[in-house]
Amino acid sequence: MAERTVLLDPTPTAPVPVRTLTGLARGLLRTTRPRQWVKNLLVVAAPAAAGQLFSRHAVIQLALVFVLFTACAAAVYLINDARDAEADRAHPVKRHRPVATGQVPVPLAYAAGGVLAVLAPTAAALLSSPVTAALLTAYLGMQLAYCVSLKHVLVVDLAVVTTGFLMRAMIGGLALGIPLxxxxxxxxxxxxxxxxxxxxxxxxxxxxxxxxxxxxxxxxxxxxxxxxxxxxxxxxxxxxxxxxxxxxxxxxxxxxxxxxxxxxxxxxxxxxxxxxxxxxxxxxxxxxxxxxxxxxxxxxxxxxxxxxxxxxxx
The missing domain is CATH 1.20.120 (Four Helix Bundle (Hemerythrin (Met), subunit A))
Structure with a gap:
C-alpha cells in the first residue's frame, strides 16, 4: 500500500477576521481614539479665560466646535491608520489597532476619514463661522501633511503636534469672536x-x-x-x-x-x-x-x- 505524503504549509497565514456590521462600527469607533477626545476639551480654554462660558449661545457654539474638532481628529486617525496599516502590524502595540488587524478594511478607513474631513469644515461654515471652518481646514491640512511626511522631519514633528493643541485652544475663542x-x-x-x-x-x-x-x-x-x-x-x-x-x-x-x-x-x-x-x-x-x-x-x-x-x- 503506497504511502500518502501530506504537504503542510510551513508559514500558515493568519485567519481573516469575520466582519460584521457591529464589528465594523466598533472598529471604526476604536480607530477614532475615544480616549483622545478629552484633548478637544481645550476648545473651552479661551472662552473660560475670558469668562464667557455661561451664555446659551456660548454653550451651543462650544458644543458644536467640540464635535467638529473631534470629527476632524477622527478623520486624521482613520487616514493615518489606513496609511500605516502594514507598518503597524510589525509594532508590538499598534498591531492591535482595528485597521492593522483587518477588523476595519483599509479602503473603509480611508473612505470614513475622507467623509469626516469634508463634512466637518462644511458644517462649521454653515453652523458656526468662516473663521472656524478655515481653522478646521488648516488643522486637517497640517495633520494630513504630518501623516504623509512631516512626522519624519526632526523638530518639525514637534512643532506640528504642538500647533494642533494650540489650534484646539484657539478655536473656541474664534468661534465666539473673543480676542486672544x-x-x-x-x-x-x-x-x-x-x-x-x-x-x-x-x-x-x-x-x-x-x-x-x-x-x-x-x-x-x-x-x-x-x-x-x-x-x-x-x-x-x-x-x-x-x-x-x-x-x-x-x-x-x-x-x-x-x-x-x-x-x-x-x-x-x-x-x-x-x-x-x-x-x-x-x-x-x-x-x-x-x-x-x-x-x-x-x-x-x-x-x-x-x-x-x-x-x-x-
Missing part, C-alpha cells in the same frame, strides 16, 4: 510643547535599544535633547502664565482675594508635578497622567477653582 491674549497663546503653546516633548522623551526612554518597536524618527532624537526641549517649554509656559496673571490681575477689582495671582501657585505646582512623570519617562500617555494621578488632579481642581473665582470677580 498674547499671554494666553504663549502659555498654551509652550504648555503644549512641554507635554509633547515629555511624551517623546518618555517614548525614547522606554523604547531605548528597541528601534524597531517605535517610530523611526524617535531614534534620531537624543534623550538629552528631548529633556532640554520639555524643560525649556515648561519654563516659558510658567513665565508666560505668571506674566499673564500679573497683567490681568493688576486691574483693581472687588474680589475678596487676588485669585488670579494666587492661581500662579497652583499652575506652577501642576507643572512641577507633571515634570516628575516626565523625568521618570512615564509621560508617554499624557491623558493617563492627568486623569490617574490624584495629586495632579487635585492641583488642577484647585487651579480651576482659583481661576474661576478670578473670572467671576468673587
Amino acid at each position: 491674549s498674547r499671554w494666553f497663546l504663549i502659555t498654551t503653546g509652550f504648555g503644549a510643547l512641554f507635554m509633547v516633548a515629555a511624551k517623546r522623551y518618555s517614548e525614547a526612554v522606554q523604547l531605548a535599544g528597541n528601534a524597531g518597536a517605535t517610530r523611526a524618527l524617535l531614534t534620531e532624537y537624543t534623550t538629552g535633547y528631548l529633556r532640554f526641549v520639555w524643560q525649556l517649554a515648561a519654563g516659558v509656559a510658567v513665565l508666560g502664565y505668571c506674566l499673564w496673571a500679573l497683567e490681568e490681575g493688576g486691574v483693581p477689582s472687588a474680589g475678596v482675594l487676588p485669585w488670579r495671582q494666587l492661581s500662579m501657585v497652583a499652575f506652577i505646582l501642576a507643572v512641577l508635578r507633571y515634570a516628575v512623570f516626565a523625568d521618570r519617562g512615564a509621560a508617554g500617555e499624557p491623558e493617563d497622567v492627568v486623569l490617574r494621578d490624584r495629586a495632579l488632579a487635585l492641583i488642577g481642581l484647585v487651579w480651576l477653582a482659583m481661576y474661576g473665582l478670578a473670572v467671576v470677580n468673587w
Whole structure:
C-alpha cells in the first residue's frame, strides 16, 4: 500500500477576521481614539479665560466646535491608520489597532476619514463661522501633511503636534469672536510643547535599544535633547502664565482675594508635578497622567477653582 505524503504549509497565514456590521462600527469607533477626545476639551480654554462660558449661545457654539474638532481628529486617525496599516502590524502595540488587524478594511478607513474631513469644515461654515471652518481646514491640512511626511522631519514633528493643541485652544475663542491674549497663546503653546516633548522623551526612554518597536524618527532624537526641549517649554509656559496673571490681575477689582495671582501657585505646582512623570519617562500617555494621578488632579481642581473665582470677580 503506497504511502500518502501530506504537504503542510510551513508559514500558515493568519485567519481573516469575520466582519460584521457591529464589528465594523466598533472598529471604526476604536480607530477614532475615544480616549483622545478629552484633548478637544481645550476648545473651552479661551472662552473660560475670558469668562464667557455661561451664555446659551456660548454653550451651543462650544458644543458644536467640540464635535467638529473631534470629527476632524477622527478623520486624521482613520487616514493615518489606513496609511500605516502594514507598518503597524510589525509594532508590538499598534498591531492591535482595528485597521492593522483587518477588523476595519483599509479602503473603509480611508473612505470614513475622507467623509469626516469634508463634512466637518462644511458644517462649521454653515453652523458656526468662516473663521472656524478655515481653522478646521488648516488643522486637517497640517495633520494630513504630518501623516504623509512631516512626522519624519526632526523638530518639525514637534512643532506640528504642538500647533494642533494650540489650534484646539484657539478655536473656541474664534468661534465666539473673543480676542486672544498674547499671554494666553504663549502659555498654551509652550504648555503644549512641554507635554509633547515629555511624551517623546518618555517614548525614547522606554523604547531605548528597541528601534524597531517605535517610530523611526524617535531614534534620531537624543534623550538629552528631548529633556532640554520639555524643560525649556515648561519654563516659558510658567513665565508666560505668571506674566499673564500679573497683567490681568493688576486691574483693581472687588474680589475678596487676588485669585488670579494666587492661581500662579497652583499652575506652577501642576507643572512641577507633571515634570516628575516626565523625568521618570512615564509621560508617554499624557491623558493617563492627568486623569490617574490624584495629586495632579487635585492641583488642577484647585487651579480651576482659583481661576474661576478670578473670572467671576468673587
